[in-house]
Amino acid sequence: MRLLRRSTPRNDKYGVMNMLREFLKGLFKENPVFVLMLGLCPTLAVSTSFANGLGMGIATTFVLVSSNLTISITRKLFPQRMRIPCFIIIIATFVVIVERILSAYLPELNRQLGIFIPLIVVNCIILGRAEAFASRNSPARAVVDGLGMGFGFTAGLLIISIIREALGSGKIFGVSISTEFEPVALMLLPPGAFLTIGFILALKQMKRKR
């Protein structure tokens, strides 16, 4: 499983290049959405507009970075057998923080994202990174990894959101493109999300085969 591959510690552990590589792998080589195919439920569900995608991406990145940091600092405290429940409690705590902040300051976004905010807890990317990376690496590397994976997830979400928003409501970043274009409402509905990700994966495979 790619998810469980250990990142081998190298000599210049804190070198700039190494950190950069750790960051970039989340964006490209191990992109959570298009390569690892993790966290698909929120990706497909909230990608109806750019704003929703961005909100979900930032919320997930926040939880990912904070939980990676906490788990990396406390990694030696947990007994081996109890670590997964401990990780889940840490992650759930940060999700509750996000829920409280969103419902206080951004109630509209909170309503739009609905149950997918509490469901960040069961997003496989977060528990996956906790288990495969944060519990084995230093806090600094864990934070960089969290940022990279979080931005990779956000980027994947935004690509799908832009396509669906453009085709489904004829808007890009909330601004209408053209008056002559008749939006395909289907793209905003569930089938549109499945078709979009299907075609993106096919394009990716086509590029690799060449």
Next chain:
Amino acid sequence: MEIVLIFVSAVFVNNFVLSRFLGLCPYIGVSKRTEPAIGMGMAVIFVMTLASSVTWLVYRYILLPYNLEFLRTIAFILVIASFVQFVEIVIQKLSPALYRALGIYLPLITTNCAVLGVAVLNINMFFHNGEVAELSFLKSVVHGFGAGVGFTIAMLLMSGIRERLELANVPESFKGAAIAFITAGLMSMAFFGFAGIVPH
């Protein structure tokens, strides 16, 4: 009557996989063959029905009286995780045959967002600002059961289609997950046909 509507709506109209996007990982991951799909589906029905009732009780009798509603997420995931573990131990002791059939799927279910999703939806649907609607315990359980059945139906249909797809001549770039998602999109479109069953 309302109970029947909740059930039908959870199975067809608001199908968890095809219209709510919950539980996509097992839906794409375990649907390559029919047999594991049935096993996973049965395990999900079982856990979802029981998790609906347990989380409802926890919310109503522990969180609400002490004004701890904001701890909902953390309480539910803990309840579900320990509950799945408990079910696994009980099944292992009582029925080794059932354990062999469901066993490997049970641990996967903890991180299946459909289970936590049904628990959170029950609260959102049947509690309004902390006020308990009548009969809501029964409704929650029926909703959980219906959601599980809907998940299983979607999963079974998908595994049947994918078994046939293996023999079909799929374009090179669409092989694997890509064609699975496009199939899911078409199925989701087909499920729109059920939208008229339940009055809004």
